[in-house]
Amino acid sequence: MVLQATWFFIWGLLWALFFMTDGFDFGVGTLYPFLGKSDEDKRKMINSLGPLWDGNEVWLITAGGVTFAAFPLVYAVMFSSLYTALMLILFALILRGVSFEFRGKVDHPLWRKVWDTCIFIGSFVPALLFGVAFGNIFQGVPINQEGIFQGNLFTLLNPYGILGGLLFVALFLVHGALWIAIKTDGDLHDRAAATANRLWPVLLGIIVVFLIATAVFTPLYANYLAYPVLFLVPLVAVAALLGVKYFLTKKAYFKAWFASAATIVFCTFFGVVGLFPNLFPSSIDPAYSLTAFNASSSPLTLRIMLIVVILFIPIVLVYQVWAYVMFSKKLTEEDLSLEEAY
Amino acid sequence: MDVVLLSRLQFAAATMFHFLFVPLTLGLSVIIAVMETRYVQTGDETYLRMTKFWGKLFLINFALGVVTGITLEFQFGTNWSRYSAYVGDIFGSLLAIEATVAFFLESTFIGIWIFGWKKLSKKTHAAVMWVVALAGNLSAMWILTANGWMQHPVGYVIRNGRAELSDFGAVITNKFALLELAHMIPAALLLGAFFVMGISAYHLLKKQHVDVSTRSFNMALVFGLVASLAVAATGDMHGVHVAEVQPAKLAAMEAHWETQTQAPIVLFAIPDEENERNLIEIGKIPYILSFLGYHDINAEVKGLRDFPKDERPPVLITLFSFRTMVALGTLFPLLTIIGLVLRKRLMENPWYLWIMVFAIPLPYVAIEMGWVLAEVGRQPWIVYGLLKTADAASPVASSQVLTSLIGFILVYGLLGMVGFYLMFKNAVKGPEPADA
Numbered sequence: 001m002v003l004q005a006t007w008f009f010i011w012g013l014l015w016a017l018f019f020m021t022d023g024f025d026f027g028v029g030t031l032y033p034f035l036g037k038s039d040e041d042k043r044k045m046i047n048s049l050g051p052l053w054d055g056n057e058v059w060l061i062t063a064g065g066v067t068f069a070a071f072p073l074v075y076a077v078m079f080s081s082l083y084t085a086l087m088l089i090l091f092a093l094i095l096r097g098v099s100f101e102f103r104g105k106v107d108h109p110l111w112r113k114v115w116d117t118c119i120f121i122g123s124f125v126p127a128l129l130f131g132v133a134f135g136n137i138f139q140g141v142p143i144n145q146e147g148i149f150q151g152n153l154f155t156l157l158n159p160y161g162i163l164g165g166l167l168f169v170a171l172f173l174v175h176g177a178l179w180i181a182i183k184t185d186g187d188l189h190d191r192a193a194a195t196a197n198r199l200w201p202v203l204l205g206i207i208v209v210f211l212i213a214t215a216v217f218t219p220l221y222a223n224y225l226a227y228p229v230l231f232l233v234p235l236v237a238v239a240a241l242l243g244v245k246y247f248l249t250k251k252a253y254f255k256a257w258f259a260s261a262a263t264i265v266f267c268t269f270f271g272v273v274g275l276f277p278n279l280f281p282s283s284i285d286p287a288y289s290l291t292a293f294n295a296s297s298s299p300l301t302l303r304i305m306l307i308v309v310i311l312f313i314p315i316v317l318v319y320q321v322w323a324y325v326m327f328s329k330k331l332t333e334e335d336l337s338l339e340e341a342y
Numbered sequence: 343m344d345v346v347l348l349s350r351l352q353f354a355a356a357t358m359f360h361f362l363f364v365p366l367t368l369g370l371s372v373i374i375a376v377m378e379t380r381y382v383q384t385g386d387e388t389y390l391r392m393t394k395f396w397g398k399l400f401l402i403n404f405a406l407g408v409v410t411g412i413t414l415e416f417q418f419g420t421n422w423s424r425y426s427a428y429v430g431d432i433f434g435s436l437l438a439i440e441a442t443v444a445f446f447l448e449s450t451f452i453g454i455w456i457f458g459w460k461k462l463s464k465k466t467h468a469a470v471m472w473v474v475a476l477a478g479n480l481s482a483m484w485i486l487t488a489n490g491w492m493q494h495p496v497g498y499v500i501r502n503g504r505a506e507l508s509d510f511g512a513v514i515t516n517k518f519a520l521l522e523l524a525h526m527i528p529a530a531l532l533l534g535a536f537f538v539m540g541i542s543a544y545h546l547l548k549k550q551h552v553d554v555s556t557r558s559f560n561m562a563l564v565f566g567l568v569a570s571l572a573v574a575a576t577g578d579m580h581g582v583h584v585a586e587v588q589p590a591k592l593a594a595m596e597a598h599w600e601t602q603t604q605a606p607i608v609l610f611a612i613p614d615e616e617n618e619r620n621l622i623e624i625g626k627i628p629y630i631l632s633f634l635g636y637h638d639i640n641a642e643v644k645g646l647r648d649f650p651k652d653e654r655p656p657v658l659i660t661l662f663s664f665r666t667m668v669a670l671g672t673l674f675p676l677l678t679i680i681g682l683v684l685r686k687r688l689m690e691n692p693w694y695l696w697i698m699v700f701a702i703p704l705p706y707v708a709i710e711m712g713w714v715l716a717e718v719g720r721q722p723w724i725v726y727g728l729l730k731t732a733d734a735a736s737p738v739a740s741s742q743v744l745t746s747l748i749g750f751i752l753v754y755g756l757l758g759m760v761g762f763y764l765m766f767k768n769a770v771k772g773p774e775p776a777d778a
Binding site for chain 2 (some may be wrong): 047050051052053054055057058060061062064065066067068069070071072073075076077078079080082083084086087090091093094095097098100101102105106146148149297298300301304305308309312313316319320323326327334335338339340341
C-alpha cells in the first residue's frame with residue numbers, strides 16, 4: 001500500500017516537473033509569432049530555449065516511462081483511450097524539435113516561415129492538449145469494465161476539458177513570457193515583461209474559474225474535505241501566483257519565474273492530490289477506475305524502480321540545474337553568432 | 343484492414359525510420375569525441391574543424407533521432423496496450439530506467455555541448471561530448487535489454503494474468519540482449535565510420551578540404567576496420583544463440599524445412615510456404631547450417647515442418663533480410679582492408695574513393711535488414727513463446743490507426759526528405775576553411 005501510494009506521488013511529481021520545465025518552452029513557442037517581430041527577435045527566442053528544451057522534454061519521456069513501469073495498466077488504458085489526442089501531441093512535439101534545428105539552416109524567408117509556423121503549432125498544441133487530457137482525467141473518462149474507452153477525441157473536448165486546456169496554455173504563456181524577459185534585453189525584453197503583466201490577470205481569472213468548475217464537474221474536492229489540511233496545496237498555488245505579480249511589479253524576473261514554476265507544480269498537485277488514489281477514473285462506474293492499488297506493477301518492480309528513481313533523479317536535477325545556471329544569463333551577440341546556434 | 347496489421351505497419355514504419363538516425367548518433371558521437379579530444383591534446387586547429395564539421399551533420403541527425411524516438415515509447419501504450427498491460431512490469435521498467443539513467447544525460451549534455459563552446463573550458467567541452475557518446479550507448483544498452491527480453495524472456499513468473507519480474511539480475515544479464523548489444527554497438531560504429539569515410543572520400547575526389555578529409559578518413563578507417571571485424575564475430579556468436587533459443591527463426595532464416603543432421607545452407611532460395619518447400623534453391627552447401635548454428639557439422643537442425651504452422655515466422659522476409667545483412671557484412675571488412683592498404687595514396691586511387699562514396703548507404707541497409715530479421719523472425723510472437731503479436735494490440739478503432747499511420751507516413755516522409763537534404767547539403771559543402 002505504502003509503496004503504491006509513494007509511486008502515485010512520484011508519478012504526479014514527474015508530470016509536474018515536466019510541465020514546469022517544458023512548460024516555458026511551450027510558452028515561448030506559443031508567444032513566438034506574436035513577440036518575434038524581427039528575425040533577430042525570433043532567433044533570440046528560440047536560442048533562449050536552445051540549450052535546455054531537449055533536456056526538458058525528457059521529463060515527458062520519464063513521466064511516460066514511469067507510468068509504464070509502475071502502473072502498466074494505466075499506461076495501457078490511458079494512452080490507448082487518449083489515442084488521437086496523444087498522437088496529435090507527439091506529431092506536434094516532432095515538429096517543434098526539428099524546427100529549432102532546421103530553421104536556421106537555410107537562409108530563405110519561406111523556409112523560415114514554414115518552421116516558424118511549426119514552432120508555434122508544436123508548442124501550442126501540446127500545451128492545450130495536455131491540459132485537455134488532464135482535465136479529463138480529473139473529471140473521469142468513459143472507460144468500461146475492460147478498460148476500453150467509449151468515446152473519441154471529441155468526447156474529450158467537453159467544457160471542463162477545454163477549461164483544463166486553457167489553464168495550461170495560460171500557465172505556460174506567463175511562464176514563457178517571464179523566461180524571455182530573463183534571457184533578453186531591449187525591446188523584446190520590454191514586450192515580454194508587458195505580456196507577462198497583461199496575461200497575469202487572465203491567468204488568475206482562469207484559475208479561479210477552474211477551482212470553482214472543479215467542484216461542479218469533478219469529485220476532486222472529496223479528498224480535501226476529508227483532510228482539510230490538504231487545502232494548503234491550492235493555497236500555495238494561489239500564493240505563488242500572487243508572488244508572480246509581486247515580483248513582476250518589482251521587475252525581479254527570475255523570482256517571478258520561480259514563483260510561476262511553483263504555481264505550475266502546485267496546480268498540478270492540486271489535481272493529483274484530489275485524484276488520489278485514482279490514476280485514470282472511469283466516469284461510467286467508479287468500480288472501473290484504475291487506481292494506484294489495482295493497476296500497479298509487482299512490489300519487486302516498484303521497489304527496484306524506487307531505488308533507481310531515488311538514486312538518479314537527484315543526479316539529473318544536479319546536472320540540469322548546472323545547465324540552467326550556465327544558460328540563465330542574458331543572450332549576447334556572441335551567443336547568437338555561434339556557428340551551432342539556432 | 344485490421345488493427346493488428348495496421349499497428350504493425352505503423353510500428354515498423356516508425357522504428358525503421360527512427361533507426362535511420364540512431365546508429366549514426368551512436369557511432370559518430372564516439373568518433374567526434376575522439377576528434378575533439380585530439381584537439382584538446384594537440385591544439386591542432388584541423389581537429390577543431392573536423393569536430394565542428396562532423397558535429398554539424400551529427401546534430402541534424404540527432405534532432406531527427408530524438409523526435410522520432412518519443413513516438414516509439416508512447417506507441418506501446420497507444421497501439422499495443424494488451425502487450426503493455428501484460429509485460430509492463432518488466433518491459434516498462436527497462437524503458438523507464440533508460441530515460442532516467444541515460445536519455446536525460448544525453449539530452450541535457452547535448453544542449454550543453456552545442457551552446458557551451460564559449461562557456462566551458464576546452465577540456466570540459468570535450469568531456470561533455472564523451473558524456474553524450476557514452477550516454478547514447480548506455481541508452482542503447484537499456485533499449486536492447488528490453489528488446490532482448492521480447493526475444494528471449496527471462497527472470498519472470500506468470501502471476502495475476504501477466505508476466506511479473508522475479509529476477510532483475512537475470513533480466514539485465516540476459517545473454518540474448520548482451521549479444522544484441524555486442525553486435526549493435528560495433529554496427530553503429532561501423533555505420534559512423536563509413537559515413538565519415540564516404541563523405542571524406544567525396545571531398546578528396548574533388549581535391550578540396552584535403553587536410554580535414556584525409557585525417558577524418560584515416561581516423562574513421564581505424565574504427566571501421568575494428569568495428570567491421572567485431573560485427574562479424576559477434577554476429578556469428580549471436581547466430582549460435584539464436585539457434586539455441588529461437589530455433590524457428592534459424593530455420594526460417596535458412597528456409598530449412600526438413601529436420602536433419604549435417605544440415606546444408608543454400609545461398610539463395612525462394613520458399614513456397616504453402617507447400618512447405620523451396621521452389622528454387624541455388625548453391626546448396628552441406629554441413630554449413632549445422633556448423634553455423636551449433637559449431638558442429640554433425641549437429642541436428644530442426645526444420646520448419648516440425649514447428650506448428652502457426653508458430654512459423656514469415657520465411658521469405660526472414661531469409662532475404664538475413665542474406666542481405668550477411669552479404670554486406672562480408673563486404674565491409676574487405677572495403678576497410680583495402681582502405682588500410684591504400685591509406686597513404688588515397689588521392690591516387692579515385693576508384694576506391696568512389697566506391698566508398700557509394701558505400702555510405704550500405705551499413706544503413708545492413709542494420710535495417712538486421713532488425714527486420716530480428717523482429718520479423720520473432721513472429722508470430724511479440725514475446726517469444728509467451729505472447730503472440732495477434733493478441734497484443736489495443737482495442738482501438740482501425741480508422742484511428744489508419745489515420746495515424748497516414749500521419750506518420752506524411753510527417754516522416756517530409757522530415758526524412760528535409761533531414762537528408764540538409765545533411766547532404768552540409769556534407770557536400772564541407773568544413774569551414776581554416777582561418778587565414
